[in-house]
Amino acid sequence: MLKYVSRMVISAKGAYVGLAYPGSDGTWQTESKGYQFWTVTDANGYFWINNVRMGKYNLYAFVPGFIGDYRHNVAITITAGSVTKIGKLVYKPPRVGPTYWEIGYPDRSAAEFYIPNPNLKYVNRLFVNQTTERFRQYGLWDRYSEIYPTKDLVFTVGVSDYRKDWYFSHNTRRKNKYVGTTWEIKFNLNNANKNSKYKLRLALASATAAELQVRVNDPYWAKSPVFSTGLIGDENAIARHGIQGLYRLYNVDLPGSLLVKGNNSIFLTQSRGGNGFIGVMYDYIRLEGPLT
Structure with a gap:
């Protein structure tokens, strides 16, 4: 009926x-x-x-x-x-404090980030002049290894442009084998409240056999990260030339004791390796300060 x-x-x-x-x-x-x-x-x-x-x-x-x-x-x-x-x-989106910085636009897709030109050997002419479906070109996951052959992506808040400087998929790097990668977000704080918690909002557009770890001001700080997703995702958006899969939102507490006045870094490690299709796609990232 x-x-x-x-x-x-x-x-x-x-x-x-x-x-x-x-x-x-x-x-x-x-x-x-x-x-x-x-x-x-x-x-x-x-x-x-x-x-x-x-x-x-x-x-x-x-x-x-x-x-x-x-x-x-x-x-x-x-x-x-x-x-x-x-x-x-009435929907009240999650928020605890003011926005210190943000990367991307929250629309459940990674389409606004940097999507490279394909390897000339694999060009699909249907998408050569496309502005909205550039991600459909073959083999873009391997372009990360070519663009960042030895060092991973570093994004500086207030200087970098996520449309040009934030790769659309946080996947593995090809060496002798495919290995996990660590991206760094650099930012400046006028003051660090040591007794409060900051909130990192991590919205993912997709994940495939990945584990995303968060560390603050030291990529190897302790053996345990501040936060880890554990093993997540089987959407295969990277392998299938997609731009989004299942939406995930993680709300990560960052102790103010880990931050300092002046220059800070957040390290995002996709720790799993094995093949070129393992990784995550970000939708949007935001750092919120404590309520004042």
């Missing part, structure tokens, strides 16, 4: 809103056996979802330009021929 849901309201235009069953991790992304119904809010934040199959659903939403997901706190039961009005939904 079919029915429709009509005239719900969300507080942001251009939001993606959908009815779905939760997957194995509680989100809509990993649900593969049930039905999903999605739409986009209009300029005033209104949306309609028509012709929904009967059943009980969760309502999810996400908004380009903001990190995280919205999930309605009450399940919605759809019955034949009915109209359900939800009312106003």
